[in-house]
Amino acid sequence: MARQTTLIRGARVWTGVGDTPARSLDMLVEGGRIQALEARLSTPPGAQVIDADGLLLLPAFVDGHGHLDKTLWGRPWQPHSAGPTVAERIANERSLLARLDHSPQAGSERLLRHLVTRGTTTVRSHVDVGTEVGLSHLHAVLATRERCADIATLQLVAFPQGGVGPGAGTLDLLDNAVLEGAEAIGGVDPATIDGHPTAQLDGVFAIASRRGCALDLHLHELGETGLAAVDAIIERTLSLGLAGRVVISHAFCLGELAPDRLDPLLARLAKADIAIMSHGPGGGWPRPPVRRLAEHGVRVFCGSDGVRDAWSPLNTGDMLERAYLVAYVNGLRDDAGLELALQMATSRAADVLGIEAGTLEAGAPADIVAVQAETAAEAVAAHPPRCWVMRRGQIIARDGHAAAAPQT
């Protein structure tokens, strides 16, 4: 925790939707938190002064959905080699990571240190757990969490990429993953991957209910198969009293529905308080209409998804660019829409993850990104380079590079 007191002078500060940043605000940072935010503050004795010179300050980004353990970031360029189906991609990933002698610890740390230079200081990462890899990926990313505790907060989802299988092996591993530090249990395409519409769901819901942890379930399945899974997730969330603890990630099938069928389903998702993570899908995948979801009370957020891994090279891990992609894919052109996309990468993601982050106001942690832009909407539209990144009151990156280790 930073003991340094810092006064940031003359910044534009984004505090919420529809908020035209003031021409000039001063921000006092002390004890790693924002202590005051006013038109003009006097400099406390001994304080460091940062002249923001009209830069726009945004909350540091919250990446709500990553796969740190499987990234090839920082390695030589690896041409994409997987077939188009989810099953082909899983199989290709296994053989590729084995061939490359992939290190989940080194990879996850390389990527996390990169993400920080782009303004992300919180990541929820899914981490593969299964009978082949056991808990080795989890242990690797737990080590990264420890090694990077001064620059980022990591939340881990124990993710059964290959399904839970017919025996208890993977479910036991998921259960142990929670005991060892994972905050949530994952899941993926129950009907397609496990060959049964609800067996996987019953397994992971049982663990969540017993351990009191969150659930964050990948759902790529389309059409009636996907919708049946959404139904089954809503039912179990309500019957087990897990409202507010469950996320469906991707939920492409919501993007296939006309309003007459979508809106009643959104009402049910809102009632069960099931949040939806959408990364703004391309490649012909249907997109859940995030603005409509938000208007119907469904919590929406976004994440970078895999960054340069066996699934896709089409991701830089930059969450401001991700907000842009969410806006682009969804056709969000007005300021409210652009700010919704930015909230999905800041306050709305923090809200779903249950963490204190994603807003700039007195009392909040001093996790801040500075960019050259007039308004938050412009920051999303232009996604300019990050001038500096602050975490808990310390500058941890400047001009896209890690800053020297902080003096504490």
Added chain:
Amino acid sequence: MARQTTLIRGARVWTGVGDTPARSLDMLVEGGRIQALEARLSTPPGAQVIDADGLLLLPAFVDGHGHLDKTLWGRPWQPHSAGPTVAERIANERSLLARLDHSPQAGSERLLRHLVTRGTTTVRSHVDVGTEVGLSHLHAVLATRERCADIATLQLVAFPQGGVGPGAGTLDLLDNAVLEGAEAIGGVDPATIDGHPTAQLDGVFAIASRRGCALDLHLHELGETGLAAVDAIIERTLSLGLAGRVVISHAFCLGELAPDRLDPLLARLAKADIAIMSHGPGGGWPRPPVRRLAEHGVRVFCGSDGVRDAWSPLNTGDMLERAYLVAYVNGLRDDAGLELALQMATSRAADVLGIEAGTLEAGAPADIVAVQAETAAEAVAAHPPRCWVMRRGQIIARDGHAAAAPQT
């Protein structure tokens, strides 16, 4: 024209699809052209030496579809205010540009100077022509073309944004625009904008046939309306002997067809040698599947479209990012797909525009962009900042900023 002789040492050079850049090549530039490209070249007396230090060299970008005359680039942030339909956007644009006392000359020059810093040295710009604005936008952008001749090549399309109307007014203006320097005639949504499926097409095809100029026609229309327009364009292209001279820009309706109907249509487009411009649409617009188009012999290319104008704020004008968006929206993940997207912003665009640009080989103009990347595929996936931009042998931008005026 640069008299300076320059030797670029130790670069990776992208010369085409499937081309893994060599670790190190030397490039000799003289008289504004690439004179030699070899593993090791000796330094001619008096030559300037640029150490590329492993940077990847790409051809400078060709922006095949812009609207320079209507950009709000460089002005204070303007929240998007238009309704969703094409007609609403046209009406909103008129009132907004009037209210802002918009200068098409100043705006187009500001944007063009920005595009150059991002590596674009050729732009085909549609320019509004009609009974309200007359040829004023054309004259403005012709002035910009003159003022920026040392940094970029501009190709102009006289664009009847409001349709050609019932009288001859706009058609006469379009005709005059060609005499005054426009290389092509445009058009837009004949059935929707002019209320007749073929009247606008007959008008603009007649000018193209008479003047021997190219045609580049916006087509946003969907469903059978859009397909009828495509049919009418194919018929007129063949009957007037204009094969190879006609572009359909956007052609969203091609993205709605299943292969059984799409493929025969692509065969007909290929036979008429009608090229398709796709900017990689978001916001729920169907996307012409560019890889399939290319495989069926249809020439495809891309452009930035409007950059921060009344139509949309969702565009930075960066053509390497545009290639990324084309790849993202189309799900092009393998190297061949990523390089197709890059060709759409370089060699394939130059080919459609009929200009000498877009390739790096001995004899080609020395229009070059240097980036930090291992391969062209990586350059698209990561779209990193531009280290420097060369045009006709002169460095015109470094690190995102215009370089000092060249010494000639």
